Amino acid sequence: xxxxxxxxxxxxxxxxxxxxxxxxxxxxxxxxxxxxxxxxxxxxxxxxxxxxxxxxxxxxxxxxxxxxxxxxxxxxxxxxxxxxxxxxxxxxxxxxxxxxxxxxxxxxxxxxxxxxxxxxxxxxxxxxxxxxxxxxxxxxxxxxxxxxxxxxxxxxx
Amino acid sequence: xxxxxxxxxxxxxxxxxxxxxxxxxxxxxxxxxxxxxxxxxxxxxxxxxxxxxxxxxxxxxxxxxxxxxxxxxxxxxxxxxxxxxxxxxxxxxxxxxxxxxxxxxxxxxxxxxxxxxxxxxxxxxxxxxxxxxxxxxxxxxxxxxxxxxxxxxxxxxxxxxxxxxxxxxxxxxxxxxxxxxxxxxxxxxxxxxxxxxxxxxxxxxxxxxxxxxxxxxxxxxxxxxxxxxxxxxxxxxxxxxxxxxxxxxxxxxxxxxxxxxxxxxxxxxxxxx
Ligand SMILES: Cc1cc2nc3c(=O)[nH]c(=O)nc-3n(C[C@H](O)[C@H](O)[C@H](O)COP(=O)(O)OP(=O)(O)OC[C@H]3O[C@@H](n4cnc5c(N)ncnc54)[C@H](O)[C@@H]3O)c2cc1C
Ligand code: FES
Ligand code: FES
Numbered sequence: 001x002x003x004x005x006x007x008x009x010x011x012x013x014x015x016x017x018x019x020x021x022x023x024x025x026x027x028x029x030x031x032x033x034x035x036x037x038x039x040x041x042x043x044x045x046x047x048x049x050x051x052x053x054x055x056x057x058x059x060x061x062x063x064x065x066x067x068x069x070x071x072x073x074x075x076x077x078x079x080x081x082x083x084x085x086x087x088x089x090x091x092x093x094x095x096x097x098x099x100x101x102x103x104x105x106x107x108x109x110x111x112x113x114x115x116x117x118x119x120x121x122x123x124x125x126x127x128x129x130x131x132x133x134x135x136x137x138x139x140x141x142x143x144x145x146x147x148x149x150x151x152x153x154x155x156x157x
Numbered sequence: 158x159x160x161x162x163x164x165x166x167x168x169x170x171x172x173x174x175x176x177x178x179x180x181x182x183x184x185x186x187x188x189x190x191x192x193x194x195x196x197x198x199x200x201x202x203x204x205x206x207x208x209x210x211x212x213x214x215x216x217x218x219x220x221x222x223x224x225x226x227x228x229x230x231x232x233x234x235x236x237x238x239x240x241x242x243x244x245x246x247x248x249x250x251x252x253x254x255x256x257x258x259x260x261x262x263x264x265x266x267x268x269x270x271x272x273x274x275x276x277x278x279x280x281x282x283x284x285x286x287x288x289x290x291x292x293x294x295x296x297x298x299x300x301x302x303x304x305x306x307x308x309x310x311x312x313x314x315x316x317x318x319x320x321x322x323x324x325x326x327x328x329x330x331x332x333x334x335x336x337x338x339x340x341x342x343x344x345x346x347x348x349x350x351x352x353x354x355x356x357x358x359x360x361x362x363x364x365x366x367x368x369x370x371x372x373x374x375x376x377x378x379x380x381x382x383x384x385x386x387x388x389x390x391x392x393x394x395x396x397x398x399x400x401x402x403x404x405x406x407x408x409x410x411x412x413x414x415x416x417x418x419x420x421x422x423x424x425x426x427x428x429x430x
Contacts, residue, residue, distance in 0.1 A: 001165060017162065018162070018163055018164060018165035018208070019159055019160045019161070019162055019163060019198075021159065024159075040158050040199070041158075041196060041199075042192065042196055042263070043346070045260070045262065048262060051265075054236075054265045055261055055262045055265060056262050056265050056266055057262045057263075057266075060191060060192060060195050060196060060199075060266070061191065061195075061266065062165070062188075062191065062195070064165045064167070064210070065188075065191065065210060065212060067167075109261065109262070112261065112265075113261065116261075128261055130259075130260040130261070130345040130346045131259065131260025131261060131262045131263065131346055132260075
């Protein structure tokens with residue numbers, strides 16, 4: 001079947017099998033490998049992307065379900081002039097990553113969280129990241145980065 | 158993990174979904190949010206030949222104030238129930254529990270209809286709808302029918318839906334006053350090992366249990382005890398009466414029954430008993 005998905009502002013159209021998962025579509029058909037597959041069982045959040053502006057686990061969405069939708073991946077966050085998105089910048093400044101495997105999903109989940117709750121408390125951030133696992137950082141600096149990013153109004157865009 | 162091959166159809170109305178169900182019968186499955194079905198298909202525990210995608214049926218996505226009741230369309234996502242002002246005003250327990258399911262990503266996809274139709278006794282919303290004494294509206298080729306929530310779950314992953322029928326609406330009475338909801342999980346994002354909910358509606362107190370048997374349980378003995386004047390602690394002592402929870406690596410039968418008594422006491426206290 002043919003699916004047409006706007007990925008990071010570019011209209012993409014591909015023939016796929018109905019069983020193609022969105023994460024494989026993004027990585028293999030579109031060629032954007034920033035979105036990782038971790039658990040493949042809807043648990044770890046490494047595959048988190050925005051669909052219609054909201055966080056989803058792309059290992060548990062069919063490309064067919066995203067037909068016609070707007071999808072944003074980690075590659076689509078930086079500004080056209082190359083400036084990092086405020087959430088990315090905050091990860092850098094607060095040392096929010098070690099190995100970096102969970103990072104694309106964490107950044108996308110936080111971007112979605114800040115759109116829904118522009119002034120989260122620390123507890124809101126921790127609960128908002130329930131669906132994202134990190135094996136390295138102990139979460140502390142990820143939470144610090146999310147709180148720092150929330151101070152920048154541009155973090156919602 | 159990739160599902161076995163299937164044909165995919167996206168329908169534009171509930172009527173079209175029913176026509177497709179009639180056409181394909183047992184070989185087809187409705188796809189709502191996909192957050193129970195797709196994981197099963199990836200594990201090849203479910204291998205439908207046809208998926209009928211109803212996920213975008215906006216006609217079935219709403220939370221409506223209908224006087225004594227609040228009506229929720231079957232395709233309403235957990236996120237939309239959790240953030241609905243109508244739910245918050247009329248049945249705050251429903252909004253609260255919808256906001257406790259899984260994680261934000263799961264709530265952006267999963268729907269109330271999928272949660273009820275899937276029939277997993279570890280799910281949160283079925284026990285809440287049962288405790289509220291809600292009604293499920295089912296549509297099929299023979300028209301619409303209403304099923305009491307207490308009669309809807311028939312067994313482990315088994316509900317009162319024929320293969321050619323779909324759930325279209327969940328109706329629950331407005332709650333009165335405070336309510337309580339507690340679930341025990343060992344890790345963030347996990348399903349409840351055991352959960353308990355206590356609510357008051359115009360019909361009185363309703364107490365529901367999550368994961369204490371093959372179907373959501375209504376703890377009638379507790380309700381009767383409270384009506385007879387028992388304290389929360391005394392009434393909760395009968396919370397596990399007649400329950401048949403499964404034993405697994407999260408807990409034995411006796412452990413689950415103990416936790417049910419503790420969580421019911423807490424839920425009753427929160428509900429003002
Ligand atoms: C990581 C994770 C954590 C979760 N945690 C929790 C939790 O803590 N608590 C909890 O309660 N749930 C939890 N869930 C389950 C989640 O709530 C699911 O969204 C829900 O159980 C199913 O809803 P769905 O819309 O995704 O249904 P789908 O997966 O699309 O469908 C499930 C089943 O119901 C059928 N169906 C769907 N809609 C209808 C309809 N309108 N009429 C008839 N049949 C229908 C489908 O054919 C299928 O058989 C979790 C899921 C995941 C992936
Ligand atoms: S890879 Fe999707 S949640 Fe882990
Ligand atoms: S930085 Fe390594 S998993 Fe999070």
